[in-house]
Amino acid sequence: MAPGPLAQVLCQLPQFDDPDLLSRAIPFADSGIYRIAEDLALVQSVDFFTPVVNDPASYGRIAAANALSDIYAVGGRPVTALNLVGFPKQLDLAILIQILEGGADKVREAGAVIAGGHTVDDAEPKYGLAVTGLVDPRRMVTTVGARPGDLLVLTKPLGTGILASALKAAVVTEDEIREAIDGMARLNRAASRAMMQVGISACTDVTGFGLLGHACELAVASGVCLALDFSRLPVYPQTVELAAAGHVPGGSRKNREHYLPQVVNRTELTAGQLDILADPQTSGGLLMAVPTERLKPLQAAMTERGADAWVIGSVEKAPAGALRID
Ligand code: CO
Numbered sequence: 001m002a003p004g005p006l007a008q009v010l011c012q013l014p015q016f017d018d019p020d021l022l023s024r025a026i027p028f029a030d031s032g033i034y035r036i037a038e039d040l041a042l043v044q045s046v047d048f049f050t051p052v053v054n055d056p057a058s059y060g061r062i063a064a065a066n067a068l069s070d071i072y073a074v075g076g077r078p079v080t081a082l083n084l085v086g087f088p089k090q091l092d093l094a095i096l097i098q099i100l101e102g103g104a105d106k107v108r109e110a111g112a113v114i115a116g117g118h119t120v121d122d123a124e125p126k127y128g129l130a131v132t133g134l135v136d137p138r139r140m141v142t143t144v145g146a147r148p149g150d151l152l153v154l155t156k157p158l159g160t161g162i163l164a165s166a167l168k169a170a171v172v173t174e175d176e177i178r179e180a181i182d183g184m185a186r187l188n189r190a191a192s193r194a195m196m197q198v199g200i201s202a203c204t205d206v207t208g209f210g211l212l213g214h215a216c217e218l219a220v221a222s223g224v225c226l227a228l229d230f231s232r233l234p235v236y237p238q239t240v241e242l243a244a245a246g247h248v249p250g251g252s253r254k255n256r257e258h259y260l261p262q263v264v265n266r267t268e269l270t271a272g273q274l275d276i277l278a279d280p281q282t283s284g285g286l287l288m289a290v291p292t293e294r295l296k297p298l299q300a301a302m303t304e305r306g307a308d309a310w311v312i313g314s315v316e317k318a319p320a321g322a323l324r325i326d
Contacts, residue, residue, distance in 0.1 A: 026142045028217035030070040030204055033137065041137040045070035047207075048084045048128020052164045052282050053174055053181055056095045060102025061185040063127045066207065066283035068110050071133035072192035073205040073286060074140045078110045078133040083117025086126035099127050110187055141195060143221035146202040146289035150315040152226060153298065155191040155308055156183050156285025158211055158276055159239030166247040172238065180236040184283040191286045191309070194301035198294050201315075206284035209255050212277040212323070214287055216259045220321040222289070225264075227324045228313040230273055243275035251280035263323045273325065289315055 016024065022041060023029035031045035047067045051059045064081070071078045083103060087096050107114050112131070163177045174181060188205060195203060202222055206214045211233070219226045255278040260266045269277070285308075290298055295311070302309040313326070 022137055026144055027221040028143050028204070030073040030143070033074065033135070033140070035137050039136050039138060041135050041140070043071050043074055043076040043133040043135050044131070046084070046128065046130040048126050049282070050124055050126055052160070052184070053167065055174060056098035057102035058174070058181055058185065060099040060127060061106050062181070062283050064103040064106035064129055065185050065187050067129040067131050068106065068112070069188045069205045069207070069283060071131055072188040073203055074135055074142060075192055075196040075203070076133035076135035076140065078107075078112040078131050080115040081107050081112055081129040081131045082115060084126070084128050084130060085117065085119040086122030086124070087119060088123060088125065089121055091125065095125075099125070103127065103129065106185070106187065110189060139196070141200060141203040143202055143204050143218050146218060146222035146224050146226075146315045147291070148224060148315055148317040150201050150289040150291055151295050151311050152228065152313040152315065153288040153290050153295070153309050154206070154211070154234065154285050154312045155188065155288070155302070156186070156206070157234035157236045158206075158279055158281065158284070159236040160184055160282045160284065161210070161249040161252060161280040162239050162243045162247055162275065163236060164282065165249040166242040169247060171245075171247065172242070177236070177238065183236065188286050190305035190307035191302060194298060194305050194307060195286070195288055197301050198298045200288050200290045200294065200298065202289040204287050206281050206287050208251060208280045209259065210252065210278045210280050211287070212263070213255050213259045215323055216262045216321075218287060218289070219262070219323055222315075223320045225316040225319055225322045225324060226313060227316050227326055229326050232310060232312045233276060234308075234310045235276060239276065240272065243279075244272060248275055249280055252278045255280060262321060263325060264319060265324055269325055277325065
């Protein structure tokens, strides 16, 4: 749910109090989680957006990896997906086919199937998926559970919002930001499996609210303070320079307005630091809270599966629901 007026409307929607709707009890849950048996819950999520890159197949892959991410964030396994498409009448249908093929590639890689979908005429292309996965509700990982002393791990670099807005302004080419495009198209599956293998305290995926927003949500949901070490944040090449040159997406400002009040030392932060922290991510990595003694096993499991893991800070007791940037 985006910060702002829309979120306020959504908050006023009728509430469902079915005790099997497990996500209802999880603040800022990444997905809808519904228990259908003691050891089995459905995990459902939906996301779609306008193109973030020019190449249609890349766009499809990125949109699919992004939609699948919420299932991985809780340690679930995606099973089925439905295509959601908005497409202008006057555009060549060959473009749509490439988008859908890109999406199907990623769904296949995830071991899931596309079970259908829906298309509408639209002024500009939009693509994404509604994804259903399965998780053992007794073992799932959520935004609740980070404990003082845990270490914070991030599994993809930051900067995709800045790079996508520079791409839109045609100051960089897709080849020049290849690392970020490949990163956005990468599934969070390997990282998710590694965390389930090792066992961690809490997790969320970093998407539209940026590291700033998603870290704040984790802090609030777990009732802890997240201390981030700015110098350890992984950032895609060129991000810092392009942000300094003014290529900062609109969502970045909204993220600051909404979440900066939760940062205890916000007045000490530089404009450059804020650009990185608040940058809205497309198909970002997982942000995990990991007990210290499990860091080494987690890193080993991540390396074995070909996923990256950067230690970017730690969890502190107080102030609850706050962030500190060191
Ligand atoms: Co999410």
